[in-house]
Amino acid sequence: MTTYYSGNTKAYVAVDCIIFGFDDNKLKLMLGKRQMDPGRGEWSLYGGFVGTDESVDEAAHRVLYELTGLKNLYMRQVEAFGAVDRDPGERVVSIAYCALIKISDYDHRLYEEHGARWVDLDQLPPLYSDHREMVQKAITLLRKSINSEPITNSLLPDYFTLTQLQHVYEAILGENIDKRNFRKRIMSIDLVEKTEMIDKTTSKRGAALYCFRDKRSEQHHI
Amino acid sequence: MTTYYSGNTKAYVAVDCIIFGFDDNKLKLMLGKRQMDPGRGEWSLYGGFVGTDESVDEAAHRVLYELTGLKNLYMRQVEAFGAVDRDPGERVVSIAYCALIKISDYDHRLYEEHGARWVDLDQLPPLYSDHREMVQKAITLLRKSINSEPITNSLLPDYFTLTQLQHVYEAILGENIDKRNFRKRIMSIDLVEKTEMIDKTTSKRGAALYCFRDKRSEQHHI
DNA sequence: TCAAAAGTGTTAGATTTACACCCATGA
DNA sequence: TCATGGGTGTAAATCTAACACTTTTGA
Numbered sequence: 001m002t003t004y005y006s007g008n009t010k011a012y013v014a015v016d017c018i019i020f021g022f023d024d025n026k027l028k029l030m031l032g033k034r035q036m037d038p039g040r041g042e043w044s045l046y047g048g049f050v051g052t053d054e055s056v057d058e059a060a061h062r063v064l065y066e067l068t069g070l071k072n073l074y075m076r077q078v079e080a081f082g083a084v085d086r087d088p089g090e091r092v093v094s095i096a097y098c099a100l101i102k103i104s105d106y107d108h109r110l111y112e113e114h115g116a117r118w119v120d121l122d123q124l125p126p127l128y129s130d131h132r133e134m135v136q137k138a139i140t141l142l143r144k145s146i147n148s149e150p151i152t153n154s155l156l157p158d159y160f161t162l163t164q165l166q167h168v169y170e171a172i173l174g175e176n177i178d179k180r181n182f183r184k185r186i187m188s189i190d191l192v193e194k195t196e197m198i199d200k201t202t203s204k205r206g207a208a209l210y211c212f213r214d215k216r217s218e219q220h221h222i
Numbered sequence: 223m224t225t226y227y228s229g230n231t232k233a234y235v236a237v238d239c240i241i242f243g244f245d246d247n248k249l250k251l252m253l254g255k256r257q258m259d260p261g262r263g264e265w266s267l268y269g270g271f272v273g274t275d276e277s278v279d280e281a282a283h284r285v286l287y288e289l290t291g292l293k294n295l296y297m298r299q300v301e302a303f304g305a306v307d308r309d310p311g312e313r314v315v316s317i318a319y320c321a322l323i324k325i326s327d328y329d330h331r332l333y334e335e336h337g338a339r340w341v342d343l344d345q346l347p348p349l350y351s352d353h354r355e356m357v358q359k360a361i362t363l364l365r366k367s368i369n370s371e372p373i374t375n376s377l378l379p380d381y382f383t384l385t386q387l388q389h390v391y392e393a394i395l396g397e398n399i400d401k402r403n404f405r406k407r408i409m410s411i412d413l414v415e416k417t418e419m420i421d422k423t424t425s426k427r428g429a430a431l432y433c434f435r436d437k438r439s440e441q442h443h444i
Numbered sequence: 445t446c447a448a449a450a451g452t453g454t455t456a457g458a459t460t461t462a463c464a465c466c467c468a469t470g471a
Numbered sequence: 472t473c474a475t476g477g478g479t480g481t482a483a484a485t486c487t488a489a490c491a492c493t494t495t496t497g498a
């Protein structure tokens with residue numbers, strides 16, 4: 001038995017997942033009612049404790065998989081939260097992760113089995129512990145990295161219109177974008193590729209469907 | 223006794239401090255030889271375990287204070303490191319913090335008591351565990367936030383020449399900057415204020431000494 | 445025929461980059 | 472007097488931001 005550090009105390013280490021989706025031109029957050037004490041019944045992010053045989057990153061992916069059945073989603077560490085009393089039960093240091101889901105690609109039954117709900121970001125209920133702060137940090141992170149990481153790729157279905165893409169940018173950045181400037185910029189960075197397909201669901205005229213050019217950005221799900 | 227989460231296992235939670243200084247126109251990192259098993263004698267960042275009555279942030283500040291005698295230094299969480307085998311002894315999740323010190327403002331005796339040394343960033347020895355990766359992440363963070371956080375303020379003495387300031391930028395960004403463009407830009411953002419003082423140590427002609435304009439950026443040390 | 449979303453260029457201003465010489469002084 | 476680092480301006484190129492009308496088609 002190893003006892004190198006036995007003079008020191010241990011703590012529970014947890015992960016909490018800030019799961020974003022995009023639907024109805026709005027950013028959504030996946031929340032559930034907390035199913036354990038303390039705080040049972042409060043709105044909460046999905047989380048779990050880090051096990052002995054998994055890294056913290058792996059724990060985050062596991063929690064997300066258990067909830068959604070999806071693997072290899074975009075996921076990124078946001079920050080470790082370590083206030084002494086952040087958890088009303090015991091000392092828990094939690095590492096927050098931001099995850100992005102293509103809502104429309106998957107059916108919602110698994111979420112619902114867990115009592116999960118997509119909630120509009122601008123209508124968040126009070127959240128358990130410091131989860132609200134985690135969400136805020138995650139949004140700040142999304143805004144900073146929207147142009148350098150495959151964020152929009154992870155939120156949109158495989159084929160999408162430029163208007164949809166613009167709405168994702170607007171939802172994340174929280175501001176309106178000029179349509180012409182936006183299209184010019186997107187075209188100049190080789191991000192997307194036009195397909196032959198036309199989407200007729202949002203207008204009578206129909207809009208060209210695009211896909212992301214970088215095949216590396218395609219996520220592989222189980 | 224609280225036992226809410228007793229089905230789960232705990233882990234040691236530690237902090238590691240990536241301490242940067244600036245001297246001789248180069249970024250320096252404070253390293254020490256690890257003084258405990260496992261890994262005794264290896265070059266290592268300064269770290270410590272998070273105690274029961276302190277937040278993770280507080281633990282980081284405490285470790286830095288114990289080493290340097292300085293409080294209220296610029297400090298920022300970098301990332302949590304949680305690989306299963308990252309520590310060869312036991313399961314330790316470590317949260318890395320980046321700290322910035324004005325080397326020339328303080329004498330080095332306290333550091334030396336701890337066996338600490340300033341090492342050139344481009345001449346790092348092999349480091350314990352994943353500390354090298356922590357350093358890399360910290361540099362990336364510095365580069366990203368050099369224009370939005372009081373980073374150069376925290377590395378330079380209270381009075382400095384524009385050439386010194388430029389050297390800090392160059393050391394952090396790892397690239398040469400055009401002198402005229404640099405001065406134009408610095409002047410345009412109201413970052414610094416010219417004083418009446420002249421520094422004659424680096425040239426016969428002498429260079430004007432500047433101070434940072436924003437008093438909020440001044441650090442208060444013990 | 446008209447309502448509704450798709451699609452398309454130009455111009456002014458701001459920002460960024462490249463670039464070279466004189467100044468002041470101590471040795 | 473000269474070697475050394477301090478200090479300064481301009482012009483071209485790039486990027487950003489503002490702005491309005493035509494197209495298509497199903498209802």
